[in-house]
Amino acid sequence: MAGLAQSPPRFGPGFSLRIAAYFTFAIVLFPLIAVIWVSFFENKIIGFPPTGYTLKGYFNAWSLGRFHRGFVLSVEVGLMATAASLLLGVPAAIALARKEFAGREVVHSLLMSPLVVPGIVSGAAIYMFYIETEAFLDERMHVSLPLAGSLFGLSVAHTLLALPWMVRLVTASLIGMDIQLEEAAQSLGATPLRTFWHVTLPNIRPGIVAGCVFSFVVSFVDLEKSLFLVGPGYTTLPIEMINYLEWNIDPTIAAVATMQTLVIAVALMISDHFFNLTRAF
Amino acid sequence: MADIVLSRVSKKYGRHVTVDDVSLEIAQGELVALVGPSGCGKTTTLRMVAGLTEASSGRILFGGRDVSSLPTYRRNTGMVFQGYALFPHMTVADNIAFGLQMRGVRAGEAARRVAEALEMVRLAPYADRFPRELSGGQQQRVALARAFAFKPDALLLDEPLSALDAKLRQQVRSEIRRLQQSLGLTTIFVTHDQEEAVSMADRIVVMNGGRIEQAGTPQEVYEKPATRFVAEFVGLSNLIPGTVEGAGRFRTSQGTVLQFCDDGVVSSRGHLVVRPEKIEIGGQAEGHLNSLSGEIDSIVFLGPLTEICVRLPGGERITAHRQNRRTGGAQALRLGQKTTVAWAPESGFVLADG
Numbered sequence: 001m002a003g004l005a006q007s008p009p010r011f012g013p014g015f016s017l018r019i020a021a022y023f024t025f026a027i028v029l030f031p032l033i034a035v036i037w038v039s040f041f042e043n044k045i046i047g048f049p050p051t052g053y054t055l056k057g058y059f060n061a062w063s064l065g066r067f068h069r070g071f072v073l074s075v076e077v078g079l080m081a082t083a084a085s086l087l088l089g090v091p092a093a094i095a096l097a098r099k100e101f102a103g104r105e106v107v108h109s110l111l112m113s114p115l116v117v118p119g120i121v122s123g124a125a126i127y128m129f130y131i132e133t134e135a136f137l138d139e140r141m142h143v144s145l146p147l148a149g150s151l152f153g154l155s156v157a158h159t160l161l162a163l164p165w166m167v168r169l170v171t172a173s174l175i176g177m178d179i180q181l182e183e184a185a186q187s188l189g190a191t192p193l194r195t196f197w198h199v200t201l202p203n204i205r206p207g208i209v210a211g212c213v214f215s216f217v218v219s220f221v222d223l224e225k226s227l228f229l230v231g232p233g234y235t236t237l238p239i240e241m242i243n244y245l246e247w248n249i250d251p252t253i254a255a256v257a258t259m260q261t262l263v264i265a266v267a268l269m270i271s272d273h274f275f276n277l278t279r280a281f
Numbered sequence: 282m283a284d285i286v287l288s289r290v291s292k293k294y295g296r297h298v299t300v301d302d303v304s305l306e307i308a309q310g311e312l313v314a315l316v317g318p319s320g321c322g323k324t325t326t327l328r329m330v331a332g333l334t335e336a337s338s339g340r341i342l343f344g345g346r347d348v349s350s351l352p353t354y355r356r357n358t359g360m361v362f363q364g365y366a367l368f369p370h371m372t373v374a375d376n377i378a379f380g381l382q383m384r385g386v387r388a389g390e391a392a393r394r395v396a397e398a399l400e401m402v403r404l405a406p407y408a409d410r411f412p413r414e415l416s417g418g419q420q421q422r423v424a425l426a427r428a429f430a431f432k433p434d435a436l437l438l439d440e441p442l443s444a445l446d447a448k449l450r451q452q453v454r455s456e457i458r459r460l461q462q463s464l465g466l467t468t469i470f471v472t473h474d475q476e477e478a479v480s481m482a483d484r485i486v487v488m489n490g491g492r493i494e495q496a497g498t499p500q501e502v503y504e505k506p507a508t509r510f511v512a513e514f515v516g517l518s519n520l521i522p523g524t525v526e527g528a529g530r531f532r533t534s535q536g537t538v539l540q541f542c543d544d545g546v547v548s549s550r551g552h553l554v555v556r557p558e559k560i561e562i563g564g565q566a567e568g569h570l571n572s573l574s575g576e577i578d579s580i581v582f583l584g585p586l587t588e589i590c591v592r593l594p595g596g597e598r599i600t601a602h603r604q605n606r607r608t609g610g611a612q613a614l615r616l617g618q619k620t621t622v623a624w625a626p627e628s629g630f631v632l633a634d635g
Contacts, residue, residue, distance in 0.1 A: 178364065178366060180362045180363075180364060180366035181366050181368060181369075183333050183353070183360075183362070183366065184360065184362060184366035184367075184368070184427075185368075185379070186332075186333070186352070186353040186354045187331055187332075187333070187353050187354075187356075187358060187359070187360040187428075187437075188354075188359075188379050188380035188383055188427065188431070189354050189355075189357070189380055189383035189384055189431070190354055190379070190383045191354050192354075194383065195354075198379070199368060202370040203369070203370060
């Protein structure tokens with residue numbers, strides 16, 4: 001992922017190194033290019049060689065309500081997960097990077113654990129937790145709070161996906177920043193809050209922006225964790241795509257995938273242009 | 282009246298004592314240099330004055346007011362950090378204005394004082410530059426201007442010259458001194474460079490192992506070091522081991538009796554200390570009662586002076602500095618040549634062991 005944000009790599013004179021790099025690059029890019037190519041095929045069922053080229057796949061994708069709704073829901077969930085991980089992750093990163101406290105390592109590991117636990121496992125666990133909670137609230141408290149298959153439930157689960165990225169990237173920025181800048185601000189009379197606002201924040205902004213972009217992207221493309229948590233009317237784009245793929249393999253699904261890729265690429269490029277994301281890694 | 286008072290200040294990290302029971306009084310407008318080898322506690326002491334490090338015990342007073350429990354941002358001290366710590370996302374002018382803004386100084390007044398501070402450090406044309414666009418020396422001056430622009434109670438400098446090259450250091454040294462005196466700022470200056478401390482400070486405080494070894498004017502500390510550590514750390518010293526025999530009489534371990542300036546040293550074992558520039562080489566200079574003979578071990582030409590090392594029969598080496606008053610004067614000496622080292626009794630003093 002980092003490769004996207006980096007300036008063109010400069011290699012030494014090693015010819016074999018150059019070949020290896022291009023080869024790796026080709027392997028990474030090939031499926032992407034293939035999908036984009038197929039999205040313009042005229043064929044109803046994907047086959048080679050194509051009988052012709054058309055934009056019909058894109059019109060189909062746009063006119064199918066399921067993809068439309070899935071896209072909107074995925075954007076909504078992505079934005080909510082990003083907002084939540086921003087509110088939780090930045091203070092957590094500050095505590096981890098700047099404070100010494102008992103159990104610091106434990107907190108860090110807990111915040112990173114969603115990266116380690118397979119999505120399908122945590123997805124199932126969250127689903128069971130939601131069901132149990134719903135039942136408990138309903139029976140004991142007489143409160144009806146839909147969690148599984150709701151926008152709220154999905155956003156909470158996706159926050160778990162996004163949080164490790166936010167914490168990791170913001171922590172890296174904080175560690176990379178000269179701590180004397182904060183001390184200087186305080187010696188000049190800035191309270192801790194004003195120090196954060198006027199000095200820390202401007203200096204860790206690339207990390208926070210990178211954290212937001214990655215939070216949104218991991219939520220936007222997530223499949224495994226969401227599988228159990230979607231419901232009628234609340235199905236995210238990747239799951240709509242999987243459902244569609246069960247019965248159809250046609251240029252329409254390739255067009256959907258292309259547009260999905262485009263959203264991510266644009267998000268990365270815009271944020272890199274404004275915030276020089278390489279500084280966050 | 283003492284402006285800054287440190288009263289029995291200590292800093293402990295677990296069982297490790299970084300600063301050990303330090304007491305110090307600094308007068309209004311005085312420049313005090315804390316000097317010592319790395320790890321001697323000088324920077325920790327400065328940070329405790331700034332409030333950046335909390336003292337484990339003891340009290341710190343500014344103008345009679347106990348500030349020990351005040352956080353950094355309420356202490357009103359201007360600090361210059363070793364790496365300058367200029368805000369990279371702000372212009373030079375904004376950096377300098379920061380302390381004023383945090384004190385709620387009105388924009389017009391702040392701008393006037395920023396311009397004034399820039400004028401004082403001769404950086405007026407650079408107001409709208411960013412720190413990364415300035416040279417090291419210019420950044421250093423911005424850091425200085427930022428630290429005094431808001432009229433702090435004290436100026437605290439942490440190795441402010443260590444990142445500059447030797448030539449520039451000389452220049453910035455006198456500039457800091459000039460500013461400090463014209464503003465009448467009470468200043469604490471931390472450095473590992475004893476020469477810097479001696480040349481800039483009203484008073485120097487030599488620290489070692491978290492304790493104050495000696496505090497006094499540069500001249501006092503240089504001419505009358507209180508401990509062997511100070512004698513060896515501040516300037517060069519020749520230390521001749523031996524015993525005090527009586528009033529002003531010192532017998533070296535080789536048995537030679539030397540006269541020294543007696544001021545009531547009672548302990549028998551110790552070292553006779555003589556500074557290299559007090560020693561004359563060759564000839565029996567009149568009035569020089571102390572004389573030892575040996576052979577020339579090394580000759581180092583240092584420009585304005587020549588450093589000559591003479592090895593005594595017992596194996597000790599005596600270093601002498603000779604002014605190069607005449608061109609080619611150093612060439613009269615040869616390695617291995619037999620010669621004498623001589624000095625006046627009042628130039629030597631004894632430091633007792635232990």
